[in-house]
Amino acid sequence: ERGAPVVLLDAGERPGGQYWRHAADTEPGGAYGGLWRRLRALTDAGRVDYRPGQQVWLVTREDDGGFRLETTPVHDGVEPLPGPVTAGKVVLCPGGADRQLPVPGWTLPGVVAAGGAQALLKGHGTVAGRQVLVAGTGPFLLPVATGLARAGARVVGVWEANSPLRWARHAPTVLRVPGKVAEAAGYAAALARHRIPYRTRTVVAEILGDDRVRAVRRAVLDGDGVPRSRPEEVEVDLVAFGWGFTPALELPLQLGVATRVDVDGSLVVAVDERQRTDVPGVFVAGEATGVGGATLSLAEGRIAGAAAAGRPEGGRRPRATVRAHRAFARAMHDAHPVPAGWHRWLTDDTLVCRCEEVPHAAVRAAHAQLGAGDARTVKMLTRVGMGWCQGRVCGYAAACLTATLDGRPPTEADLRGTAARPLAVPVSLAELAGPEEGPDRP
Template sequence: MTERRRLVVIGAGPAGLTAALAAAAARGLRVTLVDSAPQAGGQFYRQTAPGLGARRPQALHHQWRTWERLRDGLAAHITAGRVTHLTDHHVWFVERQSGTTDGAPASFAVHALLGPEQEEPVTVHADAVLLATGGYEKVLPFPGWTLPGVVTAGGAQAMLKGGLVLPGRTAVVAGTGPLLLPVAVGLASAGAKVAALVESADPRNLARQARVLAAHPAKLAEGARYAAELARHRVRTQVRSTVVAAHGTGRLEAVTVAALDGDGRVRPGTDRRIPCDTLAVGHGMLPHTDLAEALGCRLDGVAVAVDDEQRTDVPGVWAAGEATGIGGAALASAEGRIAGLSIAARLDSRTPERSSYASAAKARAGLREFFAAVDTVCAPPARWTEQVSDDTVVCRCEEVPASAIREAVDELGAGDVRTVKLLTRAGMGWCQGRMCGPAVAGLARCPETPSRRPFARPVPLGVLAREPGEPS
């Protein structure tokens, strides 16, 4: 018997899970699912730590039945020996190794660090790699945003889902995008008082996307359910508005909210101060592309470029989910299924080519169109930089204020993010610009550019010093 070909799926969110199950079902592959979390699910299906003994974990989620199907399918494939699930493995580099098969690289080495301390190196070898690395939140600064009590919208959700912890008793949820709705509802349902939901977008602009939105009644019904829950919890919704400042001595005590005009500027005289101890703020999501960039995969804007089968332009590498463009769990699952089927067909000659592609491809096309329409409406205020005072810290790692970035551009002639980084150290800290990158680009009035970092996360020097082939 010929040895089964090896697939490594990086990321166990909706895209990675669906892809792993689709590929494993072909039974001609050995699938290794590598994830940094202690349990599968990603951010969308983030599970409560088992030791907390949550009695009704489904209350924190929607699409729970879909999660149960994915969870049970993964368990069945693990039991059958078709999938190996590596938890707490933080992938820092994917290495293309020498040798080819049918013109494609014969193997990859996926390098990871094991455990909370991320010090024990692990290497997994594969004939193909699927990048299902998800996305992260776009963070835009404003005066007071570094105060304790100010968290990202996704961070507040992660605290609630993963730790059954409320970030505070009185919360304001602000920013823009669909994520704000489940965050506000989740906090209110868990017992927090949500003083306001502040959305910078203008709902009237949704009317211009009526044709696309009407084609997705399930999504509209989901939004209506969230609206009903907000009304039941008496959450005040304020649209075409933004948080202009957070206030407090030692920690958050209040935020100032103001209305926006048609150009995205704050309207004078509309300031309103809202007492709160938590601000959950988010301005959309960005794809995680570090591993793809290090492999040399082409980007389409800020996302990994893929073809109809979710293949990148690097032979042997596929990508699916938020890494290829932000679009939610349903779209990620559709892309993951297409990728898993494509990989199985190309690595295992016994798998029928393009089996079961049609329904997933149709769902993918519709959902991509839907979220493209949402993105045109839910964008950060066009003039957000005007509310960033000179003393506002933009790069938290290196404590770089907005004044230093403006000086680099206006007085020192910096014309791109890299030059600003060299002149100010903005982006040189622990996060390597992942958090402050969009803000630096906005303040510098220049486009974001791929970073092409060699590694996806910090790596101990002792790991890098090992000779090739040396035991971990």
């Protein structure tokens, strides 16, 4: 809308990302509907070259200061692009994924990420279980639980690891974002309507079952976040865990941008007020700059797009939205931290890395017996994070465990070691052997 030629590479087959995920035959409404119609109009007018179903697996900076992006289709049914895409500037919006923490029994069928349960419901209308427990920490547990209940699942409870009293010190910040207060009230009403128990300072200490989930054993946390077991077992056939989100930083790190550790312990990209990184021509927006929700991501995207187009007059409203929602995000992360004593519920044989089947005992042995004091060394000695997911599932937990064993919090170097990958997504050997050359795009 500011006159710049744009190529939009979208890993989704429909616009909207994870937040506005919808079925193919559904026409979106509300705020997203307006954005969707604007994108369609710009695409029809030839001002946006929209390429859905395309994942960027490598981005490099050329000698002339421009950028080259290698892409791969999300599946065989999507037509590949004729060649790499080149651009003078790039705006990266890679999003993030559910943060996972290991717990005894978490590899059993019937244990999913909260975001995965929601994606199945939004995208396919599929309820992943009939008797469901939603557990972890953070506001995201609420829409997952209420969505599953509306779809017919019996949600036996929402187990929040923290106390709601942690919000009290952030009341002025919360009141500056009244939409969030109304949203929370709506979810509270939905929980009551569906008779979903909401327990605080409560975690899943163990998941029970043989060939799939049969029940969970709960524990109550003390003031230091250390679990105190209770013998109560709750029968479930699905556990949806939500421990916050981990930003996807493969593409920004390929370009060598500066990073920092955010309030929630995540590694994020450092940007200025125009969403610029320290690499000229590279802008980043959304969860990769700090997890803060859809409204914040939209405002950052608007600012980044205007700045990349050379007309950084994004207006006062987007900048004010970013300030208010970034402050709210900091309050949210402070109110919903990962429990300090979460590692206490691990047993020796609890798998930390499910891909390579690396148990907790192996991580501790690497530190105690082999002197591994950082996540990278533990990875080399135990193969944690070297399996199919390349650390996307276990990387954060492994870095935190290693730092805890070393008596310190995770550092930026620890987290970069688990987040940096030479390839952002899986690609075929044929693509690696020699990507076809084709006409470059603006």
